Amino acid sequence: MVKFEDPRTWPKLDAIGGTVELSPALILHAYRHGVFPMPFAPGLIGWFSPMRRGILPLDGLRVSRSLRKSAKRYRLTVDQAFGQVLARCADPARPHGWIDEAIARNYAELHHAGIVHSVEAWDAEGRLCGGLYGVNMGGLFAGESMFHDPVHGRDASKAALIGLVDLLTADGVGGRLLDVQWRTDHLASLGVIEVPRDRYLELLSAALELPAPEWVVPD
Incomplete structure (x- = not known):
């Protein structure tokens, strides 16, 4: 190994x-x-x-009034459509797609083992309009990918992210770590920051000692 x-x-x-x-x-x-x-x-x-890791401080998510209103259009679920979320994230037509068959197969195995989770956003017509998935180990959630439907899913991936942050903070356990790999302009607009590699490893070490959240959508 x-x-x-x-x-x-x-x-x-x-x-x-x-x-x-x-x-x-x-x-x-x-x-x-x-x-x-x-x-x-x-x-x-x-x-x-x-070298500079993107993380979203759980108390730093930026949700504008318009985004909060838009997000209310969606019903959120957890682990109800992981296969669909993974397939939509892996769509080869997406720009900069990177999820190949080997990645998809291995993360699907980890989902079945209860380690990889998805958050889904559905509209009133029952369409899957957006979602995300990632790895949960203790107090770490390592976000892997997210998507939104370009026709029906305005702000749907952001709604899923809001739901994820709510889930990670619902029980009041502090110190959990939401890793997004790299900071982009889009993610920065939602509150993502960069930390040096050494600092990330310190935060990770502490987070892994924490309990995992309960994987249900908070009320």
Whole structure:
């Protein structure tokens, strides 16, 4: 198994290595040490620990009045349509798509094991309009991907994110970590910040000691 235990041996790059191997056990081993997989090329998995990691402080989510109003149009569920969410996130027609068959298969296995979860946003007609999925280990939620329907899903992925933050904070446990991998302009508009790799690893170590949230939509 690839070893990620000693960050002092990692290159000062976002990508710290590559393998042809990918398995649920290796994925979990990587997340425990602040590393996540993304394909480099067909048959080659890259392992990443960004020098500047994107996180969303759970008390820092920015929800405008218009977004709050828009989000109320959706009904949120948890783990009710994981396969559909994964398929929509993996749609090869999406710009910068990266979820290949191996990634999808392994994360589906982790979902069946109760480690990977999805949040779904549905409209009044029962259409799946947006959603997200990611890995939960203790107090860590590592967001992997999100989507919205371009026709029916205005703000649907944001509604799912609001629901996720509500879920992670519903029981009052502090210190949980919402990892989004990289900060983008879009995510920054919602409150995502960057922290150096060393700081992320400190936050991760503390978060992994915390209890997992209850995976239900808060009232």
